Structures are given as structure tokens and as C-alpha cells.
Amino acid sequence: xxxxxxxxxxxxxxxxxxxxxxxxxxxxxxxxxxxxxxxxxxxxxxxxxxxxxxxxxxxxxxxxxxxxxxxxxxxxxxxxxxxxxxxxxxxxxxxxxxxxxxxxxxxxxxxxxxxxxxxxxxxxxxxxxxxxxxxxxxxxxxxxxxxxxxxxxxxxxxxxxxxxxxxxxxxxxxxxxxxxxxxxxxxxxxxxxxxxxxxxxxxxxxxxxxxxxxxxxxxxxxxxxxxxxxxxxxxxxxxxxxxxxxxxxxxxxxxxxxxxxxxxxxxxxxxxxxxxxxxxxxxxxxxxxxxxxxxxxxxxxxxxx
Amino acid sequence: xxxxxxxxxxxxxxxxxxxxxxxxxxxxxxxxxxxxxxxxxxxxxxxxxxxxxxxxxxxxxxxxxxxxxxxxxxxxxxxxxxxxxxxxxxxxxxxxxxxxxxxxxxxxxxxxxxxxxxxxxxxxxxxxxxxxxxxxxxxxxxxxxxxxxxxxxxxxxxxxxxxxxxxxxxxxxxxxxxxxxxxxxxxxxxxxxxxxxxxxxxxxxxxxxxxxxxxxxxxxxxxxxxxxxxxxxxxxxxxxxxxxxxxxxxxxxxxxxxxxxxxxxxxxxxxxxxxxxxxxxxxxxxxxxxxxxxxxxxxxxxxxxxxxxxxxxxxxxxxxxxxxxxxxxxxxxxxxxxxxxxxxxxxxxxxxxxxxxxxxxxxxxxxxxxxx
Amino acid sequence: xxxxxxxxxxxxxxxxxxxxxxxxxxxxxxxxxxxxxxxxxxxxxxxxxxxxxxxxxxxxxxxxxxxxxxxxxxxxxxxxxxxxxxxxxxxxxxxxxxxxxxxxxxxxxxxxxxxxxxxxxxxxxxxxxxxxxxxxxxxxxxxxxxxxxxxxxxxxxxxxxxxxxxxxxxxxxxxxxxxxxxxxxxxxxxxxxxxxxxxxxxxxxxxxxxxxxxxxxxxxxxxxxxxxxxxxxxxxxxxxxxxxxxxxxxxxxxxxxxxxxxxxxxxxxxxxxxxxxxxxxxxxxxxxxxxxxxxxxxxxxxx
Numbered sequence: 010x011x012x013x014x015x016x017x018x019x020x021x022x023x024x025x026x027x028x029x030x031x032x033x034x035x036x037x038x039x040x041x042x043x044x045x046x047x048x049x050x051x052x053x054x055x056x057x058x059x060x061x062x063x064x065x066x067x068x069x070x071x072x073x074x075x076x077x078x079x080x081x082x083x084x085x086x087x088x089x090x091x092x093x094x095x096x097x098x099x100x101x102x103x104x105x106x107x108x109x110x111x112x113x114x115x116x117x118x119x120x121x122x123x124x125x126x127x128x129x130x131x132x133x134x135x136x137x138x139x140x141x142x143x144x145x146x147x148x149x150x151x152x153x154x155x156x157x158x159x160x161x162x163x164x165x166x167x168x169x170x171x172x173x174x175x176x177x178x179x180x181x182x183x184x185x186x187x188x189x190x191x192x193x194x195x196x197x198x199x200x201x202x203x204x205x206x207x208x209x210x211x212x213x214x215x216x217x218x219x220x221x222x223x224x225x226x227x228x229x230x231x232x233x234x235x236x237x238x239x240x241x242x243x244x245x246x247x248x249x250x251x252x253x254x255x256x257x258x259x260x261x262x263x264x265x266x267x268x269x270x271x272x273x274x275x276x277x278x279x280x281x282x283x284x285x286x287x288x289x290x291x292x293x294x295x296x297x298x299x300x301x302x303x304x305x306x307x308x309x310x311x312x313x314x
Numbered sequence: 315x316x317x318x319x320x321x322x323x324x325x326x327x328x329x330x331x332x333x334x335x336x337x338x339x340x341x342x343x344x345x346x347x348x349x350x351x352x353x354x355x356x357x358x359x360x361x362x363x364x365x366x367x368x369x370x371x372x373x374x375x376x377x378x379x380x381x382x383x384x385x386x387x388x389x390x391x392x393x394x395x396x397x398x399x400x401x402x403x404x405x406x407x408x409x410x411x412x413x414x415x416x417x418x419x420x421x422x423x424x425x426x427x428x429x430x431x432x433x434x435x436x437x438x439x440x441x442x443x444x445x446x447x448x449x450x451x452x453x454x455x456x457x458x459x460x461x462x463x464x465x466x467x468x469x470x471x472x473x474x475x476x477x478x479x480x481x482x483x484x485x486x487x488x489x490x491x492x493x494x495x496x497x498x499x500x501x502x503x504x505x506x507x508x509x510x511x512x513x514x515x516x517x518x519x520x521x522x523x524x525x526x527x528x529x530x531x532x533x534x535x536x537x538x539x540x541x542x543x544x545x546x547x548x549x550x551x552x553x554x555x556x557x558x559x560x561x562x563x564x565x566x567x568x569x570x571x572x573x574x575x576x577x578x579x580x581x582x583x584x585x586x587x588x589x590x591x592x593x594x595x596x597x598x599x600x601x602x603x604x605x606x607x608x609x610x611x612x613x614x615x616x617x618x619x620x621x622x623x624x625x626x627x628x629x630x631x632x633x634x635x636x637x638x639x640x641x642x643x644x645x646x647x648x649x650x651x652x653x654x655x656x657x658x659x660x661x662x663x664x665x666x667x668x669x670x671x672x673x674x675x676x677x678x679x680x681x682x683x684x685x686x
Numbered sequence: 687x688x689x690x691x692x693x694x695x696x697x698x699x700x701x702x703x704x705x706x707x708x709x710x711x712x713x714x715x716x717x718x719x720x721x722x723x724x725x726x727x728x729x730x731x732x733x734x735x736x737x738x739x740x741x742x743x744x745x746x747x748x749x750x751x752x753x754x755x756x757x758x759x760x761x762x763x764x765x766x767x768x769x770x771x772x773x774x775x776x777x778x779x780x781x782x783x784x785x786x787x788x789x790x791x792x793x794x795x796x797x798x799x800x801x802x803x804x805x806x807x808x809x810x811x812x813x814x815x816x817x818x819x820x821x822x823x824x825x826x827x828x829x830x831x832x833x834x835x836x837x838x839x840x841x842x843x844x845x846x847x848x849x850x851x852x853x854x855x856x857x858x859x860x861x862x863x864x865x866x867x868x869x870x871x872x873x874x875x876x877x878x879x880x881x882x883x884x885x886x887x888x889x890x891x892x893x894x895x896x897x898x899x900x901x902x903x904x905x906x907x908x909x910x911x912x913x914x915x916x917x918x919x920x921x922x923x924x925x926x927x928x929x930x931x932x933x934x935x936x937x938x939x940x941x942x943x944x945x946x947x948x949x950x951x952x953x954x955x956x957x958x959x960x961x962x963x964x965x966x967x968x969x970x971x972x973x974x975x976x977x978x979x980x981x982x983x984x985x986x987x988x989x
Contacts (some may be wrong), residue, residue: 024811027803027896031823031863038834039826045837057651058371060350082657085666113732122730124975125737131971132964133921135938139945139960140740140747143757143953148514154757159739162761174516176664181697189737197979242828250830253923257942262462263516264660273832274927277839278342279650280368286836293833300828308821344849344931351843 011274043293050074050286057280073287083288086267087143089180090295094248097184101244104188104239105195112196113203123200127193134190138257141186145258147174151183173258179265183254195240201235203229242303315410315603319593326586349374354578356587362399362409362572364486364651364683365644369576370406376577377404381588387595389608390613394637395570398645408595409545409572411609414628415538416471416561416569419545420526422554424533428452436562439475439503446510449533456510458532462524462660463642465515466652468536469504469659470641475563476500479636485680486639486646492677508663516663527556536561538571538643542608542624554625560631568628568635570641572612647683655681707989743963748958749773755954774952775944777857782932782940787921789851789936794859798908800859801866805899805907808867809874820871826865827864831924850934854926858919865918866911873907874900892966909977937963 050073058064077083108126112119129137132302146155149169151160159167172182206229214224252270257268269288276285316328345358352469360366368638369375382405383469388396391409399405413527422432436442449456459468476483477490477500481598484490489495501598512532513525524541526532528548535541560567564596575594581587593599600611610621618626639645644652658675661667667675747755748771750764755760755771808820831838838857847853881899930936932943941963945956 016790024807027893028819030808030868032801032819033803034860035823035826035863038838039829040822042834042837042841043829046834049836057368058369058373061372061374063371063373082661083941103745107729108733111726111733114726116726116730122734124972125734127975127979128971129737129740131917131967133923133938133967134924135921135942136960136964137386137740139941139956140744142946143743143747143760144740146757147517152514152758154760158758159761171513173665174514176666180412182377189740243927246828250832250924252832253938256923256927257946259516260461262656262660264657264664264666270830270832275653276348277836279653280346280372281650281834289830289833289835292830296828296830296939300825304821304825304828308817311817343927344933347839347849347929349844350839351849463860 018227033209044292046286047290050283050285050290054283055281060186060280060282069283073283074291077284077287077291082267083269086269086272087265089266090249090251090268092178093180093183093184093251094245096181097187097248098241098244100184100188101192101195102240104192105240106199108192108196109199109203112200123196126196129190130194132190134186134221134253135257137186137190138254142258145172145182145185147171171267176265178181180268183258186258187248187251187254191244195244198236198240199233202233206232238303242300245299246296249299315593315599316601317409317422318596318599319590320598320599322593323586323589326404326589327656330680332573333382349578350580352578352580355581355671356581356583357413357575357577357590359410359573359575360407361644362407362574363639363645364648366406366576366635366684367401367648368650370401370577373455374579375406376579377406378408378577378591379405379594381401381408381577381591385592385615390595391614392396392599392614392637395572397487397610398506398570398639399574407574407576408591409574410594410600411569411604411607412628412632413569413573413575413643414539414568414631415560415643416469416474416564416567417537417539418561419527419535419537419541420557421527421530421533423543423551423556424449424452424454424527424530428454428533430533432557434437435559437565438563439507442562443506446507446534450510450676454530455512455532456534457507458523458526458535459508459511459518460518461516461654462663464523464537465508465659465663466656467538467640467642468507470569470646471536471561471564472504472507472640473497473500473641474569475561476503479495479567479638482638484681492680493673497676498669501669501676505669517662535540538627538640539624540608542622546608546622546683556561558624566635568631568637569640570632570637571640571645573609651679651683653655692784717965723849744957744961747954748775748961750954752952752954755952757953768954770960771952771954772962774955777961778944778955779940779959779962780938782935782937783966784963785851785934786936787966789854789858790916791917792856793862794912795921796857796868797862797866797915798911800863800900801868801870801911802904804863804867805870805872805874806896809871819865823864823867825864826861827868831861835928842929848934850930851936854919854922854936857925857929858915858922860923862918864913866915868976869911869914870904870907873904874912875911877903906977909974913970913974913977916970920967 024157051070052066053069053072054060054066059066108122112123116122125176142154146153146157148154149157149171153169156172160166160168171178171179175182210228210232211224214228219227250270251268253275255261255268255271256267256274261271269292273285273288273292276282276288319326319328345355348354349372354374360369366375387408391399395409395412396405399407399409420432421531425432425445427435428451430445430448434445436445446456456659458673459465470482475495477485481496483495485492512518512526514525520537520541521544522533523532524537524544527535528545528550545552561569575591577584577587577591585676594603595613597611597613597615600613601616602634604611604616604625605621608624608625610616610623614633616629618629621629641647641652641655655676658667658672658679662669662672662673699890743760746764747760749767749769750759751766751770754762754765804823808816842853842856847856877900881903920936921938922936923942926935926939927942930939932939941959944959
């Protein structure tokens with residue numbers, strides 16, 4: 010057909026036209042700015058005077074990265090980030106899976122359960138932070154409030170703990186609101202995953218005499234692993250960006266809940282733009298380590314489709 | 315004060331662009347952005363002293379020394395204050411009020427219940443420790459405190475008390491050695507004081523801590539004199555419901571911070587801004603402003619009778635005591651240094667660093683400012 | 687690839703495999719049907735209550751008066767119900783809510799059109815490197831915005847775009863491109879090729895095809911994307927905190943200042959404010975829930 014053999018500008022033009030605004034925007038605002046950010050991080054722009062041109066800015070190579078990665082404070086932030094991500098990720102996968110598993114079989118009022126497990130996702134971290142600040146109050150015993158008080162009231166007083174008010178493990182407490190908000194999302198992913206497993210596969214397994222546990226282990230889990238991987242990537246990268254929740258529940262100045270994203274905000278406030286940029290780049294590298302292999306794999310899978 | 319302004323300069327319109335909340339952090343963010351964008355407000359409020367050093371270094375503030383001459387402010391403000399306001403021979407802001415940061419607020423009932431004399435004052439920290447022990451034994455919180463910045467404020471009070479005003483000032487100018495043993499001893503006192511405080515301090519902001527004294531849950535609270543507003547608002551009577559005295563060991567010293575107004579470079583309505591600055595610096599303006607706020611005028615010619623009992627003691631003290639700049643409130647060091655100090659304080663307060671590390675980190679923080 | 691999301695997805699979940707009794711991990715010989723099922727219900731109920739705990743505190747506290755609304759009375763029923771908190775929250779937050787609407791609607795609409803165009807082109811136009819382009823666009827969704835924040839600040843200042851809503855609209859459009867592109871591409875992959883080819887045979891160029899054939903059938907996907915962008919922009923805090931203030935910014939900033947910045951904590955109004963700020967997205971979620979879920983599922987990159 011003549012249409013199919015047409016080559017040249019008319020064939021290439023319209024698609025390019027449709028997609029070029031986005032390409033340009035992405036080029037500038039993602040890749041271009043990443044480049045500029047890296048450039049800034051390689052300078053010594055640590056003061057307000059330099060930011061307005063009143064004092065010179067010089068290239069210092071990777072010195073800022075050296076300083077940051079060596080400083081105990083930033084190491085603490087990184088450790089917090091890792092801990093937060095681990096607790097958040099594992100909890101949300103386990104809870105989401107349990108919920109999906111519970112709802113996969115017929116239950117009365119399934120719609121209600123599903124909707125309620127899911128709705129926290131519609132709320133912003135700032136809004137949920139308002140109530141979680143209360144719930145995570147670290148007082149115990151007689152002056153307890155929040156969850157500690159609830160534990161006392163229902164006879165589980167031994168569960169009381171200082172929540173985020175602990176320098177080493179406090180950040181894990183911040184994962185709790187995040188888990189509350191996003192387990193429903195993981196549940197939805199797993200539910201879709203469960204649904205995607207053909208009945209024949211399950212029936213075949215049962216006919217072969219496999220026990221329920223074996224069925225799960227050899228048929229269902231493998232079928233669900235793409236979904237689980239998806240969830241890990243999405244939740245993982247959200248976790249690495251953690252900012253809103255901490256700003257809302259704790260405060261930027263608190264040592265217990267320091268994470269790189271908050272450090273960046275504080276550094277910017279002190280006019281330390283070079284270090285702020287370096288923190289940003291470090292975060293980018295961490296996220297890239299998680300995401301790029303996945304994207305590459307997906308792209309390859311597409312090509313073979 | 316706006317009323318006074320309108321009276322003094324009826325032809326200039328005052329638009330209040332206040333950004334609420336976050337103890338000024340939200341306002342500071344917006345200000346930073348606007349100044350960078352060369353879209354400054356006509357004037358903005360900042361703490362007098364080193365806090366505005368960054369704006370000055372960035373060339374974002376106008377020198378208002380000539381306004382001081384024009385409005386006759388050089389004779390109206392105490393010389394010690396003028397010295398602290400001057401940077402390289404120039405002055406960049408006009409203080410509207412003076413707050414005192416080295417005050418202790420106490421609840422007499424709690425003290426009496428602990429077997430202490432509610433009217434007692436303490437000459438040094440070690441005397442105070444004895445009293446604090448007694449309160450602790452009685453089951454109440456001895457010293458209430460809140461989040462990081464209030465802890466920094468406590469730290470500055472301890473440094474002031476143990477080192478005296480000259481060495482304290484030297485901490486910020488570089489003449490006092492941060493690694494010295496006297497500083498080490500002061501930090502040990504600070505550490506001891508923290509043991510008397512409430513464990514949920516990082517959860518709270520200053521009103522909660524002061525409220526503990528008001529409610530009788532705590533005996534003492536170290537806080538700047540804006541705390542008076544909290545007592546007054548809840549109809550507490552000085553002397554009966556609460557007492558106050560300078561931080562033990564700091565009698566005769568006035569640890570000041572001043573809210574002041576500036577003139578940004580490129581202010582769209584410079585004349586209007588200058589008119590505002592005139593009102594800010596005037597006797598009438600300062601009286602009106604400070605009566606409402608509970609602070610005291612920067613001018614030495616204010617009439618004490620116009621003010622409340624606490625304010626009168628403050629005015630007297632400001633007139634005769636040694637004036638030193640506050641650390642926690644931007645007078646002594648620039649923002650970057652204060653942030654670094656706050657980080658060290660927060661870390662120490664959570665038990666994540668020992669005294670030696672704390673001292674080293676503080677020294678490094680102050681050195682940040684010196685290397686600029 | 688993902689099938690068309692929304693109604694069918696929800697229906698699928700409801701469709702059960704007939705004849706399979708719920709046999710969870712249950713010891714043989716026990717009353718299979720009764721015990722397992724009861725256990726399941728109990729667990730579901732337990733989780734339901736757990737999830738609703740914060741909601742209970744939020745709602746109950748928002749109706750409490752000043753002395754009542756304090757942390758140590760978090761779990762008690764209000765002594766006296768009052769709507770003062772709601773009134774205060776409304777007065778403070780309604781300007782911000784209006785501004786947020788003004789920000790979210792244009793941002794959602796523009797970014798969905800961009801996503802639609804991209805998704806269409808990338809699903810139909812097979813050129814060498816199409817996958818690479820798609821991956822490069824997609825990566826933009828994962829970057830931590832902190833990695834571009836500093837230069838972004840400078841560039842926005844340089845372009846003289848006013849701080850506040852205008853800046854935020856631009857930013858949400860730009861950084862919404864990856865996710866909208868992803869959702870639309872997934873959607874168009876599932877559109878029967880014959881539909882598009884038929885148009886091509888008739889001589890229509892790509893633009894015409896897009897406008898007259900593709901757009902009309904994209905409605906389900908538009909719904910999903912609009913909801914997703916609406917929610918994501920409504921709840922954003924990071925961009926808002928860097929590019930606006932509580933005076934000219936969206937409700938997240940206003941809420942944060944209202945709840946966390948005040949000198950004397952008014953917990954009742956803060957909670958009322960949090961509920962108020964979340965109301966629009968919650969309404970969208972309740973009314974258009976199925977599409978919301980569909981968006982979640984099609985938004986994830988399936989392995």
C-alpha cells in the first residue's frame with residue numbers, strides 16, 4: 010500500500026511533532042538539570058555570597074562528596090535511610106500480601122475491606138502526619154498518649170516504646186505511617202497478580218496432588234514474582250525519597266530522624282548549595298542502583314516481545 | 315506599631331506580608347527565594363546580629379548607617395548594642411525590640427512542695443543542681459525543655475554562666491578556645507542539666523515546655539522573656555503563680571536578641587521602607603510595639619512606667635548590665651554555624667555522642683563561620 | 687501487557703472460581719469450612735480496625751473543644767461536640783484549597799494530553815531506539831527530585847515564573863510526563879491494531895489518526911490518568927515547599943503551617959484541617975474508586 014511505503018519527512022514528522030515537547034522537557038528538566046546539579050556539586054559554593062556572585066566559585070572536584078560521605082552525620086542519615094527503606098519495604102510487602110491473600114478467596118463484604126485497606130493512599134503524607142505525630146508520641150507510662158496509651162488501654166502495655174524518639178531505631182517508627190498508607194497499594198498489586206494466575210495452573214497443581222503449601226511455593230509465588238518485583242521498585246524508590254512524612258511528624262532539626270532528603274533541605278537553608286547538590290546526586294545514584302537494572306530488564310523484555 | 319506608623323507617616327501604606335508558622339522557617343525559605351530572584355520585599359524582619367551576615371555577604375542589604383544619623387538613633391541605642399549591630403563599620407538593620415534569653419521561670423507551688431524556698435535565687439549552677447535534685451526527688455520534672463533550639467538556648471545559658479560574659483563573647487569571635495577545659499567543664503554542666511529534663515523534649519515546642527511550669531508539672535523552665543506572654547494570657551500573677559530570675563550565674567548579664575527590620579537592595583518602595591524604619595526606631599513606635607509584645611525597646615529613653623513589672627526589670631537590666639549576643643537567636647553566629655551547632659546539640663541530646671565528640675563538633679561548627 | 691484497567695479489573699476480582707472451597711492452611715480433619723473462614727474474617731476485621739485507628743482519632747479530635755483535644759485524651763469520646771475547629775480550619779485553609787484546585791486541574795489536563803500523545807507515538811511508532819526513548823522518559827519518574835532541586839530553583843528564578851501556583855503547574859506537568867506516558871502506552875498497547883490500521887488505510891496521517899480515532903477511545907485511560915495526576919499533585923509537598931509559600935501555595939503547605947507551625951498547638955483544628963485538606967482526594971477515591979485502583983495497577987511497570 011502506498012501509505013506503508015511512504016518514507017521521508019511526512020512519515021517522520023507528525024510523530025516527532027507529537028512527542029517532541031515531552032522530549033525537550035525531559036531532556037532539559039531531567040537530564041539537563043541532573044547535569045547542572047552534578048556540576049554544582051563539584052564546586053565550593055557553600056555561602057550566600059557565592060550564590061549571588063559576590064564571591065567567586067571554584068571547581069573542587071569530588072571534595073564535597075568526600076566530606077559528606079566521611080562525615081558521621083551524613084553516614085547517620087544514610088543508615089537511617091537504609092533502615093527506613095528496609096522496614097518500610099518488608100512490612101508493606103508482607104502486609105499487602107497477607108491482605109491480598111485473605112481477599113483472594115470469597116469473603117462477604119470484600120469490597121468494603123478492599124476499599125478501606127486502600128483509602129489511606131489517597132491522603133497526603135502531610136495530612137496523615139498530623140495524626141501520626143500524636144499516635145507516635147514517645148511518652149510512656151502515666152503521661153502516655155497516642156499508641157502507647159492505646160496499648161495500655163487494651164492490655165498490651167508492654168508494647169509501649171519511644172517510637173521515633175530513639176536515635177538508632179527511631180526512623181523505623183516513621184515507617185509505620187508509610188506502611189499504613191501504602192500497604193493497600195501493594196495489596197492491589199498482589200490481587201491483580203493473584204487474578205492473573207490462570208485457574209488451570211492451580212487446578213493442575215491440585216490434581217497432581219500437591220498440598221496447599223507446595224502449590225504456593227512452586228506455582229503461585231513464582232507467578233507473583235513479577236508483581237512483587239514491581240512493588241519493590243515502586244515502594245523502594247518512594248522510600249528513598251522520604252521527605253514529606255519526616256517534615257510533618259518530626260522536625261528537620263531532629264537527629265533521630267535525619268535522612269538525606271531532609272539534609273538537603275537544611276543545607277539549602279544554610280546556603281550550602283554545593284553540598285545540597287551533592288546530597289541530591291548521591292540520592293540519585295542510590296535510586297539508580299535500584300531502578301536502572303529493572304528498567305533495562307523491562308526494556309529488553311519488550312524488545313523480545 | 316502599625317498604628318503609630320500610620321500616624322507618623324500617613325502618606326505611606328503598610329501591607330503586612332507575614333508568613334505564619336514554623337518558627338519563621340517558612341518565612342525564611344520564601345525570603346531566601348525572593349532575595350535570590352531579585353524580587354525583595356520592601357523590608358523584612360530578621361534577628362539583629364550575625365543572622366543577617368549571609369544577606370550582607372550576598373550584597374542583598376543596604377547600609378542604613380546614614381539613617382541612624384538621620385533619625386538620631388546613635389544616641390538613642392546603648393553603645394554596646396550599636397557595637398553588636400555594626401559590621402565592618404556599617405549597620406544594616408534597625409532593632410524594634412529587645413528580648414532577654416537568659417531567664418528562668420519557676421512555679422512557686424512546685425518548689426514549696428519540694429521543700430525549697432520559692433524566693434531563692436542561685437548564685438551558680440552548682441547551687442542550682444542541689445535545688446534541681448530536690449525537685450526531682452519530689453517526683454516532678456525539675457527542668458522542662460523542648461525541641462532542639464530550646465536546648466541550644468539552654469546550652470548558651472550554661473556557657474554564659476560558667477565562662478562569664480567576656481569568654482562567652484570570645485567563643486564567637488574566636489578568642490576563646492572551644493577545646494579548652496573550661497568549655498569542657500561547662501559542657502559537663504550542660505549534660506548534667508539535661509538529666510533533669512523531660513525525656514519527651516524532642517516532641518515538644520517551647521510553649522509546651524513553659525506550659526509544664528504553668529500547669530505545675532515542672533519546677534523550672536529556661537526560656538526567653540517571650541514566655542511572659544504565655545503566663546499573662548493564662549491570667550497568671552507574677553510572684554504568686556510564677557516567679558522569674560536570671561539564669562543562675564548570669565546576674566548582671568543581659569543575653570540579648572533583637573527583632574529588627576532591614577532595607578533590602580532593590581526594595582521596590584525604598585522611601586516607604588525608610589519611613590517604616592524611622593517608625594521602628596522611634597520612641598513612640600518602640601513603646602507601642604513592645605508593650606504589646608512583652609519585650610523591651612532598644613532605645614534607652616523609653617519610659618519604664620509604660621511597661622509591665624517584668625519589662626521594667628528588663629529595661630533596668632538592659633540599661634546597666636553587660637550585653638551579650640544570643641546564640642540560639644541569631645545574634646552571635648550566622649545561620650550555617652547555628653545549624654551545625656543545632657545538629658551537634660540534637661545528636662548529644664539523644665545520647666548519640668559523648669562529651670568529647672560533642673565538644674569537637676561544637677568547635678568545628680564555630681570554625682565554619684570563621685573560615686568564610 | 688496490562689489489559690484495560692478499571693471496571694473489568696474490579697469485576698475480575700469479584701468473579702470467583704466456582705467449586706474451590708477455601709482451603710487455607712488447615713489441619714486435615716478439622717471443620718475446614720467453619721474454622722478457616724472464621725479465622726479469615728477475624729483477621730480481616732482486625733486489620734480493618736487497625737487501619738481505621740488513625741481515622742478514628744482524626745475524626746473524634748476534630749470535633750473536640752480546646753481542653754478536650756489534647757494528646758492524653760486522644761482515645762476518649764468528645765465531651766462536647768463542636769464544629770469550631772472545622773470553622774477555623776475552613777477559614778484558614780479554604781484559600782489554599784481553592785489555589786490547589788487552580789493548580790491541579792490545569793496540571794492534570796495538560797500532562798494527560800502530553801502523556802496520551804507520547805503513549806500513542808511510542809506504542810505505534812516502531813523505530814530503532816523507541817524503547818530507549820521510552821526508558822529514558824520512564825526513568826524521569828524514578829529520579830529523586832532532590833537531584834534536580836537546586837538547579838531547578840535557579841532555572842525557575844531565571845525564567846521569571848511567579849512563585850506559587852504558576853510554578854507548580856509547570857512542574858507538575860513536566861514531572862508528570864513519565865507516569866502519564868507509561869499509563870497511556872500500556873493502554874494503547876492493548877488497543878486493537880486493526881482500529882489504527884484501518885484509519886491509516888483510509889489515508890489519514892498520524893496526527894489525524896490520533897485526533898479522530900485514538901482520542902475518542904482513550905476516555906477510560908484519560909480518567910485513570912486524570913485521577914492519578916489529580917491525587918499526586920494535590921498531595922505533593924516537596925515542590926510546594928521549595929516553590930511556594932503558605933500564602934501563595936497549595937493546601938499541603940498551608941496545612942503544614944497550620945498544624946505544625948502555630949505557637950500554641952490547636953490539635954482539634956489541625957485534625958479538622960487534615961481531614962479538610964484530604965477531602966477532595968478522598969471524594970475522588972470514593973466516587974471513582976475503581977478507576978483509582980485501575981490506575982494504580984496500570985501505573986506499575988509490569989515485569
